[in-house]
Amino acid sequence: MGDNILELRDITKLYPGVKALDHVSISFRRGEVHALVGENGAGKSTLIKTVSGAIEPTEGRICVEGREFEALTPALSRENGIAIVYQEFTLVPVLTAAENIFLGEFLRKGIFSCQREMSELAKKLFQRLNIQMDPDVKVGELTTGYQQIVEIAKAVLKNAKILIMDEPSAPLTNREVEAMFQIVETLKAEGVTIIYISHRLEEIFRLADRVSVLRDGQYIATKAIQDTDKDDLVRLMVGRTLKETYPERNFTQKETVLEVNHLTGNGVKNISFTLKKGEILGFGGLVGAGRTELAALLFGSAKIKSGEIILRGKKFDPNSPNAAIRNGICLVPEDRKQQGLILEMTVQENLTMAVRKKLSKRGIMRESDSREFSEKYVKDLTIRTPGIFQRVKNLSGGNQQKVVLGKWLGVDPEILIFDEPTRGIDVGAKQEIYKIMTEIVRQGKSIIMISSDMEELLGMSDRMVMLSKGRQTGMLEKEEFTQERVLNYISEVVEDE
Amino acid sequence: MNRKLNMEKISGYGVFFVLIGMLVLFSFIAPHFLEVNNFFNVSRQICTLGIVSVGMTIVMITGGIDLSVGYQISLINVTCAWLMVNAGVGTVPAILTGLLMGTGIGLLNGIIIVKSGVAPLIVTLAIMNTLNGISYIISKGIPIFGFPKNFSVFGQGNFLGMPISLIIMVIVFILGAVLLRKVYIGKYFYAIGSNEEAAKLSGISVGRLKILAYTICGLLSGVGAILLLSRTNSGLSSNGAGFEFNVITACVLGGVSSNGGKGTVFGALVGVLIVGFLDNGLLLMDVNQYTQLVVKGLLMLIAVIYDTQMRKKSEVVKKVKSINANNEV
Incomplete structure (x- = not known):
């Protein structure tokens, strides 16, 4: 030696x-x-x-x-x-x-x-x-x-x-x-x-x-x-056994909600896919494959260079996150502490962040409505917090993520983009997030799920799109899912034309 | 890459053209502007501004700022005046005391900023008010005058036909340029302002160099303060009031970035000349003091917006470049 x-x-x-x-x-x-x-x-x-x-x-x-x-x-x-x-x-x-x-x-x-x-x-x-x-x-x-x-x-x-x-x-x-x-x-x-x-x-x-x-x-x-x-x-x-269990779902919807054609910009090139009503569409790829960048295009936080997005049969150009939210597209970001929440604010303040207008009368927030709204979501999403006036920074990762979710559910979106939905969340809370996601699609909303967790991708997605270096390298139907296939697609060396 | 270089060069020249344009404009509309005497006058007036700007440039390159320079000048003016008039201290010891005070205040600024981790803006804001208070306590708000005769040489005298204060300023500018371009510490200043984490990981003692930057700035405030006192012949608590504003305006105009990592003393010099001649021109045109403030305030605003826009643009260029690089054959 x-x-x-x-x-x-x-x-x-x-x-x-x-x-x-x-x-x-x-x-x-x-x-x-x-x-x-x-x-x-x-x-x-x-x-x-x-x-x-x-x-x-x-x-x-x-x-x-x-x-x-x-x-x-x-x-x-x-x-x-x-x-x-x-x-x-x-x-x-x-x-x-x-x-x-x-x-x-x-x-x-x-x-x-x-x-x-x-x-x-x-x-x-x-x-x-x-x-x-x-x-x-x-x-x-x-x-x-x-x-x-x-x-x-x-x-x-x-x-x-x-x-x-x-x-x-x-x-x-x-x-x-x-x-x-x-x-x-x-x-x-x-x-x-x-x-x-x-x-x-x-x-x-x-x-x-x-x-x-x-x-x-x-x-x-x-x-x-x-x-x-x-x-x-x-x-x-x-080579390991699956540790998570994923809620059973029967996805049969055929109606298309979102269609993306040859979308290019923000470092990604020529991405095309459709999202069906009630579907969880998984996005697999390595770090830096361009998935978060693609989400930014859909959410209007980055500029689209070419290609089109068709939302509910109409051409849609998200030129700001505000426009995306108004059209029912919400983003649960990867970095929830920086981008999803205002840590120093309370559960109620965070939950009502996106619906301030709805809860206000002539520009003044109605305290009782806000409280009712917050308590409903704390209960529905089983957010474990001593109260709605607790500062969000004191909650666990899983419960913080639920607050981000509650914030968006209040706007009643049609499409939710989850960027690494369970990163840094313990196993028990993961299960709860999966249950909430299942409930969301059961209500006819659609989910785009970016994940680097292989089991999560395989377990939660109805279909899957794979990216590598900003290009789309593959698309898999549920019955084609295997870890080996996904790994092959996401580690594919993209040939430059 | 070439295009970007050109853009940077042109934007550097841009300020220079502003200076030339302003000089031409004033020579037509401001009475007596083109006279030799006026130019000597201006050169004496801008010396303090110029010298302190070199210090500020160094501090801003490391990503900091020093708002206290104005009242450093006030306090040093009042103290030196008091020493010479009331305590009978001679010219040389008084000057040394002034320089020492500036250095000490700068050192203090740096130590507090580095050790406490509080933003330089806030620390120096607090120090600025403290110094202001002390200078009024010493002077009781009354001008102190009647200095030894030889003291006025620095601000008013000539050497080989050139104002001594101008010569001192030129020397400070040359030393500043050598420090930033040739001395290894200068490059480390840029490294700290541009990417502090990288500087730290490369083994640079970031804290100590930051303290050094504020100390140099303090020392130069001391030099500037002595020249100002010697020129005005009167120690007054309001001597340095609002001076930090002129200094920062000159630096930003000259392309010293408020975000650190960028700027040169020659850029700052162009900024100093713009601010100096603007003051002078407006004065000759009998524009009142308050209007001058409005003009300079707007000027600074334009300069900072321009600085930020340029930075944004270069970031976009970089991003597009990296995407293109990713897609290139």
Whole structure:
């Protein structure tokens, strides 16, 4: 085992009520590209955060080149030659590429910074990575792909021995991905160990020497890449029994409520689908596939470039959220604390937010009506709160989500868009949200459900649309639903025309 | 990319053209505007504004603001005047005291802002009123005058035919430009204002540099205060009242972004010249003080709206670019 540069031994991380990592042990060999795969929530990010020093494991040991640590700090991690290319870039747009690479450790003579020397060194670094880039161009003017290269160069400059890349290809175009692959291969040839996290299995087969699978915070297996294939990996990633139960439903309606034709804008391209009355239409895709962006188009919070939306047989152009709401389209956003609620306000104030006019007489809100309205929804949705005057920030995630729902149900919408309806909600509350959603469609309303939770998608949807990189890659009817099919569609590499 | 660069350049020149246009306009409609004497006058008058603007530019680049500069000037004016007139302190010690006070107040501003985490706007607003109060307590609202003769040299004297205060201002501008462009700390100021999180993750001691920025701003307020006192020859609590407004207007006009991360001292200089000549031109045309306030208020409003619009536009350009990049062949 002498050639293991990094060993994780029995790493466990407990959060209140959740076991994010459960005795995970993985060894990384010097100079290999080691891929880490698993579904959302499998614990990949938590695991690499223990290596980067961002979090402290509850139990276990981290062994870097024979040195044993109970926990690393960011500084300790850096000292030991570990570098991370973050998913969200940590660059300064107003500085040049060279300045960003040297940020924090500018080359200097006395108090003066040595622009030319830094620029020269950055150029050499780029040459070493086989990249054509002007080190003096401002980072804010670079495309995402080149920004990422700067980010990688920044890590390489610190003589990283272990480079962790978390979903590096997610924001890149195909051509940029190709350039990034070459850098990875160059670094590997120089003996750098690369830990590569990606949902895109094609990339893993292209780059990795070995691959480790995590599932539900547990270590499942490590395989040499030649001993496995895509189906095998998918089976390892998803092989588990369903834990949730989903309410039975009989969806038979044929009437179309919403028709979307070739919708383009806000980063998505050429999306077409229909939504039937009383249907839950699932939207599957990886983070950054463009689902939230599509929802923004439908809800009028982003500009449509081309294509059309037909609502109840009439052309509909949602030019503002206000227009969408007036036409019966509501959005239960992904980030409920920022976008769905006003945390400092009470349950009643939040519930009545969208129906102020309805509850007012000559511009003055009628207190008794508001109270009656709020109490009705608290009861109907079983919102567990000490009272309607409780501040929303004191409620649990599930109950907060119910408040968002109640806010929209008051407007009596026809179409509800749920963006990750049960994210950060515990199992019990999830069931209740599912019941409410079932009740909503039973009343003849329709739901568009964006979800990254595979079980939820399969369990709740009547039909499913899959997106990848802003394009529609597939559509499945209920009887065609399988996890493997969905995974294949959402990880599809979209060919540029 | 090229188009965007050009746009930025043109918008930079835009303010310059405004200055030229204004000078041309005033030379036709304002009496005595084009006379050499008037230009010397203006150059003396704008020195304090210019010097403090360099400090403000630095603070604004880090994403902060210092509203207290005006009353820093008042307090320093009153204190130095009191020391020279009532305590018999000499010119040099009085000046040193003034500079030290500015530095100290700036340091205090920075420490409170960094350690408490309260928004710079609020902290410096509170400090501004506190300083105002102290300066009235010292002066009792009465002008203090009768300084040693050699004190007036700085604000009124000439060296090789050039106003000394103008020379000092030019030196401050050059030092400011060198700091922001050549000294590594200058680049870190931009990094902090542009993406504080990234700066922190790169190992830059953000807190200490922010404190440094406010301290430099305080020191330059001290320099500006001494020049003002030396020119007006009278220590008065109202000397610096509303001065922060002129400084911030000049900076924003000159393209220093109120959101941090953007701006140069030469941009600020153009802003200073606009504000300075506008004051002078309106005065020569006998426009009353209150109308001047209205004009400058509107001017600042236009400048900030323009700044915000430009930022929005560049964000849209960036977004469209990234979408295009995603869809490119």
